Amino acid sequence: MIGGDYCNTELTADLLPGDIQKLTADEMAVLWRLFQEIGRTWSCSRSDCNNIRSDWLEFIHAKTNFPPSYVGEYSNAVSCVSELITLYGEQEAFRKLLLDHGMRDPKAPPLTRIAHAKVYVVNEFIRVQVAKEGFKSWSGSNYKGYVGGSRFNRKPRVRIGEVPAVPGKVPGGEVEGV
Amino acid sequence: MKHREFEYVLVGSGVAASTVAKTILESDRLASVLVLDAGPKVPAKDRRSWWDYVVLDRRPYDYCYDKKGENQSVGKTEWSFDDGRVMMYGGSTVHWGGWCLRFKPEDFEVFSRTGEAADWPISYKTLEPYYCRAEEYLSVCGDDAEAWTERSKPYPLPPFPWTAADCEMIGAFNKLGIKPGKLPIARYRKCMTTGTCKYCPFGARFSGQIALEDLLEDGRHVNLEVLYDAPAVKINASSKKLIDSVEYLDSRTGEHYEAHAKTIVVCAGSYETPKLLQLSTSDYWKNGIGNDHDIVGRYISSHPFLIVRGRLDHNKEEWFQEYDFPTLMSRTYDTPELQMDGGKIFLFKDRTQPNVDIAAQMIQGIPREEVDKAVRATRTQELQAFMDDRGHFENRVTVGRGKNRFGLPQTQVDFSRQPEFYDTIQKRLALMEQVIVEMGYKVDPSNRKIRTQSAHHMTSTCRMGKRPEDGVVDENLRVHGTDNLYVCSNAVFPTGSAVNPTLTLTAMSMRLGDHLAAAGA
């Protein structure tokens, strides 16, 4: 396990209470930094996530203003990151949290503060980042959750290919797309 | 018991009810129509719900499915109630894929051609103009160059293009003489292929909920009312022929109401429609309305779902899922010849494969270089098929034990396959396996099979028939023996073809709506 006393405090797996509470600007700054570190760690953002900042903000808004609120989880994650930075320094803190956390079983219930931060915050941030931008760095044109715009354009929304010709017909086939 | 009066009461709020309501209101904007649904209203296009769907794969209406432990399967063939239908405002079109294929002419003549099941009392030709209207209404995107069935009008929108991964299977199709097609799919122009079709953030795929909301928002429809959390409990007859009212429960208050109407249409799907009729007993209808000949609930027909999966030892193209609907299909084996030979099949490539869950790799803490290797390591592709089914008298839906949490009686399904069915299945699986092998993939033996039978496309439980001995409803969907009770559901189809039923149901709903509007006028 990573982290110190705070991170390894035991908890139940349930969502930490957070209704009515609001995140502070400082907490938002740390969460944004965490989100950006995902793009940096896996080299899957050419904009340091700035191009998807408004998407991320909308995600946070949805998670904190509608039940069940994630404010308790986000606040917890910020505190965990703070302890990790104190213990390991900034760079190593994020490296451990994203790559070297030891929490490899995706089905395991989160029973410590750091596990909560991982399951409810880090893992969901990863899914947001990949859906909104990260997938492109793996040759993708489209992904679940990505809004690419109208499909009536020259450039298709998905990867298309050259349609194989029917054997015996003129070779070359057609290239798919609008 | 409180009493209310309407011109029309529609039980159910899915594609059938919303289309019948729309068609009636187009001819009489002031028509007084009550639409009832047992299930709750789950808001569409809610942002938090959408994000939870993207990130947690959780849909806000997941609780509206049948639960494990509810319902009973008592036949010799295992029957699954999982995910088959959604009990909520908008019905199963809240979760449907939007696949919109027309039945073929031979699907209306199964008995004449094979001696099994029953013929429809109407032909493809009769329904063809309604198919055109339905395609326009649902905004079906299809390829006019393909000629699987005769059509008198073009598709309203062009098809979605095949993907790069589709082209691999098309190559195999071509070599085996299977003609590839582009799956006709219901998507409005505003579809942006977000891959979240099951809960579209733009409402780009038709649903009964959106259709009813649009009708309600239209300020002209001042006498349209839609109630959810309102299960229909019984249909009451005031004489043998005259059906008087629908008794329903307001689940929130516990109060019962009787909604009296000149015309009642049951649009409650293939499970609930027969159960409601069976429960509606009286001195005039001892076995339930329309059930003097013990046909209500019988002749279950539901697509066997065949799959053959293959695996390749690389994925160097880094393919992963980009659409949330399939684009490649073929109706090469959806023919009269195969219909005569035990059952025709409609082929389509699974939309979810190939896929790599890149985020899952990152969540594990796998660094970039290793994620790249994992993405490129292997992939699967899967060819799938629906087969046309033949209803048998002994396979039936009846009322089960107890009620579910929406106030609907649980369902009992007694379903047993005929032995020769499995021979046909093996022949069809062998055909499909050829495609996977031709692609250069290795067949996965544990995914070369038919899935457990379920009700995704169940039909025939209140089938049409010219005579009351043959069917529950006549060719205009009026329940035999009544003057003013109709059924509009997949349940009325005498046969289910090899393709999805919703386009045909929409066409039938428009035809019924026209019929009722003309009668009302």
Next chain:
Amino acid sequence: MLMNTTPIPELMESRIEDRHTMKWLRNALQSAITLEFSTLPPYLTALWSIKNETDPVAISIREVVQEEMQHMGFVCNMLTAIGGKPQIAGQVPEYPAKGLPGGVMPDLVVDIDGLSQDSLVTFMTIEQPEIDVMTGKRPDLWKPGGYSTIGEFYDAIAAAFKELKPTLTPVGQVIGPRTGWSITSLDSVQRAINTIKEQGEGSSGKSPVDLDPSDWSHYYRFAEVQKGREIVPVPGQKDKWMYGDQPLPFPDVWPVVKLPKGGYDRDRVLGAVSHLMDQFDKAYTALIDELQNTWTNGDQAALWRAIEAMFAMQEHALALMKTPRYDGKGTYVPRWRYLAAEPQRRSS
């Protein structure tokens, strides 16, 4: 004159020292927003009048519209980046309009019309470059704008950014589909302005190409359709272009007639048609209000609602364009009216 918009000629006539102030920059960006938005109603009406979504001309004009929306997004983000609040509601003209917003081309009549020779000439005028590379001269349809071109106006904005070097914050910026990038550095400002200029006018004096070698800038896209011939390289000559022999067929369009001055006579319009017009105007109002919400609150979800409203507009517009007018002359077009207050919505 629309609210809160400083006339562009007035902005361009300011002294240099006044142009290099934050006040000038904020006013200029606001005027640019209003200008970019104003191209959408006429362009969209022309686009929607084309029957086949996948006709090459429809695809080309759709890309123009998407680029205009991208330009508007860039400018809204630029203004947001320097702490300003983009104003969209209250800025929309009524049609037919005389002149573009911001006092640009005050004599140009902008109609709501389907795709036609007349509308194409109007569009080419709006997008006019200083030099038409096909002729090497000023465009024939040149209209004085009080300054040279919209490109010059954007050059002035770029110069102001360069001079002032303001702090650029990503807070409140919203990136939509195809928007490309957020405004977080002078480099990103300059790239955005280059994009707007080159997609609009082309590389003035050099080629009809915008950023993507397979794309023409807006002026040349419209010119191709207007002339009915595709632009091709001159054989054997580098960086030279001509209208080639390859015909670009005029697409099949709905037989719309342009919106009359003062709108339609309500007494003569059938109830069902009136309803469609009202539905269109409601959706248009929703579009503008949601675009306003997008940048007032930095709200991504509002942008999605705006996009959805635009598609609702298209559905109503199509229904109108298929409906014969009461006078038997062609079919209807939407009125493009912004409704100040939304009627009550009834839903269960």
